[in-house]
Structures are given as structure tokens and as C-alpha cells.
Amino acid sequence: MIEKSHLAPTSPYPIGLNIVEAEGIYVVDADGRKYMDMISGVGVSALGHGNRRIKDAISAQLDRHAHVMVYGEFHQGIQEAFAKKLCGLLPTPLDMVYFTNSGTEAVEAALKLAKRVTGRTRLVAARKSYHGSTHGSLSVSGNEVKKNAFRPMLPEVYFMEFNDMDSLSLIDEHTAGVIIETIQGDAGVRIPSQEWMMALRTRCNETGAMLILDEIQCGLGRCGTWWAFEPFGLVPDILTLGKALGAGLPIGACVASSTLLSQFAHDPVLGHITTFGGHPVICAAGLAGLKELEERRLVEGVNAKGQLLHDLLIQHPAIVEIRYRGLFFAVELQGEDEVMQVVSGCLENGLIGFYFLSHRSAFRLAPPFTITEEEIRRAAEIITEQLNRL
Numbered sequence: 001m002i003e004k005s006h007l008a009p010t011s012p013y014p015i016g017l018n019i020v021e022a023e024g025i026y027v028v029d030a031d032g033r034k035y036m037d038m039i040s041g042v043g044v045s046a047l048g049h050g051n052r053r054i055k056d057a058i059s060a061q062l063d064r065h066a067h068v069m070v071y072g073e074f075h076q077g078i079q080e081a082f083a084k085k086l087c088g089l090l091p092t093p094l095d096m097v098y099f100t101n102s103g104t105e106a107v108e109a110a111l112k113l114a115k116r117v118t119g120r121t122r123l124v125a126a127r128k129s130y131h132g133s134t135h136g137s138l139s140v141s142g143n144e145v146k147k148n149a150f151r152p153m154l155p156e157v158y159f160m161e162f163n164d165m166d167s168l169s170l171i172d173e174h175t176a177g178v179i180i181e182t183i184q185g186d187a188g189v190r191i192p193s194q195e196w197m198m199a200l201r202t203r204c205n206e207t208g209a210m211l212i213l214d215e216i217q218c219g220l221g222r223c224g225t226w227w228a229f230e231p232f233g234l235v236p237d238i239l240t241l242g243k244a245l246g247a248g249l250p251i252g253a254c255v256a257s258s259t260l261l262s263q264f265a266h267d268p269v270l271g272h273i274t275t276f277g278g279h280p281v282i283c284a285a286g287l288a289g290l291k292e293l294e295e296r297r298l299v300e301g302v303n304a305k306g307q308l309l310h311d312l313l314i315q316h317p318a319i320v321e322i323r324y325r326g327l328f329f330a331v332e333l334q335g336e337d338e339v340m341q342v343v344s345g346c347l348e349n350g351l352i353g354f355y356f357l358s359h360r361s362a363f364r365l366a367p368p369f370t371i372t373e374e375e376i377r378r379a380a381e382i383i384t385e386q387l388n389r390l
């Protein structure tokens with residue numbers, strides 16, 4: 001008999017696996033059943049589970065010290081080292097990091113920073129976007145159904161259609177910031193056109209609005225380049241990161257130029273603060289994670305792995321479309337019933353896939369970058385077996 005839980009639920013129908021350990025691309029339940037984690041715990045475990053280097057880095061930092069002071073007051077070498085490494089992987093002028101505890105907090109910081117540095121009040125966001133669950137992030141997210149129970153939202157938020165030229169006219173001299181996911185995740189992996197991205201950058205330049213790219217899900221190699229904005233040949237004013245950044249532990253980051261981010265220090269003093277943001281143990285894990293990604297050249301392998309997964313699935317007649325970049329996949333089926341059937345059938349057969357919150361006729365795949373060719377072939381077999389049953 002399962003005991004009464006004292007944990008607040010998020011859904012009446014959670015997946016409910018009872019996980020006791022995880023290693024590589026597998027998670028193992030209490031009955032010893034192994035499941036392929038084909039979603040990386042929703043975009044987190046890019047290095048797979050149980051990475052030795054990450055465990056060692058956590059343990060070494062714990063031996064030195066854990067929390068000693070709120071963010072920003074003490075010099076903590078590990079925070080500096082992580083920020084330096086991260087900025088070293090980013091283009092100019094992104095040379096300063098504000099660490100938060102989560103993705104949604106990184107977005108909150110980015111929205112406040114845009115207002116602070118422009119002295120303006122309006123925000124522009126994209127329909128079907130997802131930026132998090134706190135009030136500010138929810139206010140710039142595009143799923144109206146998810147917002148209704150929690151109104152009022154932030155005022156002066158205007159929504160443009162993602163990838164639509166006419167919508168760019170919503171951005172004007174009153175706009176503090178424009179926030180989009182470089183590649184929309186929860187909307188079912190939507191990739192904007194090169195033309196639209198360039199026009200968006202130009203419009204922000206012309207009006208003085210801060211361009212905020214949310215790469216909490218699509219960044220850090222997930223789309224086959226370190227940053228999803230890279231192939232578009234532009235750089236945001238503000239970048240938000242999270243999910244894979246802590247190599248399995250919770251951390252987010254709001255990244256910008258030092259000219260912008262240093263303004264958080266005055267007018268008002270302590271205008272944006274956090275107790276645990278940039279926790280030293282998590283910075284140690286994150287730094288080891290970036291080194292692991294870099295030294296094992298894992299990002300460089302992402303495109304070929306994604307291509308293989310795509311090629312193994314695309315011929316199936318039940319698949320309407322596959323939208324993907326790197327190892328970030330939306331597999332479009334006829335409708336929600338088909339998605340439910342395939343996702344639950346895969347789970348019964350030892351593979352974890354998942355839904356999208358805002359796009360119910362596709363399922364997501366986003367495996368760890370460490371997945372082998374053999375594991376990709378096995379995953380495609382399990383998925384194909386379920387597609388055959390439709």
C-alpha cells in the first residue's frame with residue numbers, strides 16, 4: 001500500500017515512477033526496472049545521470065564550504081570561476097552573470113533588468129511561449145489557459161506572434177524588453193526564420209528595447225551549438241539560462257554585458273537580491289559540467305545524434321512531422337490521443353518521453369548528449385513499436 005504523500009501534487013495524473021537510482025541515460029525504479037531517460041528530466045541531464053566528475057566536484061566544494069552568505073556580499077572563488085567559464089563560452093558583450101536558483105528566476109531578473117536599464121515599462125513577448133511559473137514569467141508566457149486562475153498578471157505586456165514580421169510593430173520606443181525563446185520549446189519545438197530573427201534584432205536596435213533570449217531549455221548545446229542564437233548570427237542583450245546549467249542541480253543565470261548588469265547595484269541599492277542564487281556547491285557542479293561538455297566535445301556530437309534519431313523515425317507513416325534542432329525534438333502525431341498512447345506505451349516498455357504543456361499533438365524527446373548510437377537505435381525501436389500500434 002502506498003502511504004499518504006505529504007508532497008503537494010502538480011497534476012492529477014503524474015507519471016508516478018518510484019525512482020531509486022539513475023546512471024547514464026537510465027533511471028531505475030524500486031522494482032529494479034530500467035527506463036531510458038529520453039527527455040533528460042526535461043532538459044536538465046545533458047551529461048546523463050551519475051557523472052563521476054560532477055559528483056567529485058560537489059563533494060570537494062562541500063568539503064570547503066556550502067552556503068556562507070547571500071549572493072553578492074562575499075567573494076566566493078567558485079562563483080567567480082563558474083561565471084568566468086560561462087562568459088568565456090559566450091560572445092561579446094555577454095561578459096557578466098547574475099546567478100539565480102532557477103530558470104523562472106533568471107527570467108524575473110532579465111525582465112527587471114530591461115526595465116531598470118531602459119527606464120521603460122512595457123514588455124513584448126511571444127504567443128505560445130513558456131518562461132516559467134512565477135508571476136513575472138507567467139505574465140510573459142503565452143498560454144492563456146495557464147494564466148486565468150492567477151490574474152491579474154503584470155500590466156503592459158504585449159504579445160506578438162512568434163515568427164511573424166507584422167507583429168514586430170508592437171515593439172516601439174516604450175518597450176523595455178522583448179523576450180522570446182530562441183527556439184520555442186513548450187510550443188512544440190518551433191524554430192523561427194533567419195529573416196525574422198534578424199528583423200527582430202534590428203527592431204530592438206532601432207527602438208532601444210532590450211532583446212532577451214530565453215535559452216533555459218534550448219541553450220547549452222541542446223540544439224547542436226553552444227547557444228541556439230549562434231546560427232542566426234546575432235547576440236541578445238540579455239540571455240537567460242537554467243536547466244542543464246547546474247549539471248543536475250538547480251541554478252539559473254541572467255547574462256548580459258557588465259554595462260547593463262552592474263546597474264543592478266544602484267538606484268536602488270539591493271534592487272535585485274537572492275539568498276541562495278549562485279550557491280557554491282551548485283557552481284562547482286556547473287563549472288565541472290561546462291568543462292565536461294567542452295573537454296569531451298559533447299556539444300559537437302549533438303547534431304549527428306539528432307540526425308540519426310530523426311532518420312530512424314521520420315519514415316513512419318504515423319508521424320505527421322518532426323521538428324528538431326540537435327537533440328531537441330517534437331514528434332508530431334495526428335492528435336492528443338495518439339500522443340498519450342505512444343508516451344504511455346513507451347513508458348511501459350522502458351522509455352520515458354513526455355508531452356508539451358501547450359502543444360498536445362506532439363511528444364518531446366531530448367535525450368542526454370551522452371546517448372550512444374546503439375541507445376538511439378534501441379530508443380527508436382521502442383518508439384516505432386508503439387507507433388505501429390496506433
Ligand SMILES: Cc1ncc(COP(=O)(O)O)c(C=O)c1O
Nearest residue numbers: 102103104130131132216217242
Ligand atoms: C524556456 C523556458 N524558460 C523558463 C523555464 C522555467 O524554468 P524553471 O522551471 O527552472 O523555473 C522553462 C522551464 O521549462 C523553460 O523551458
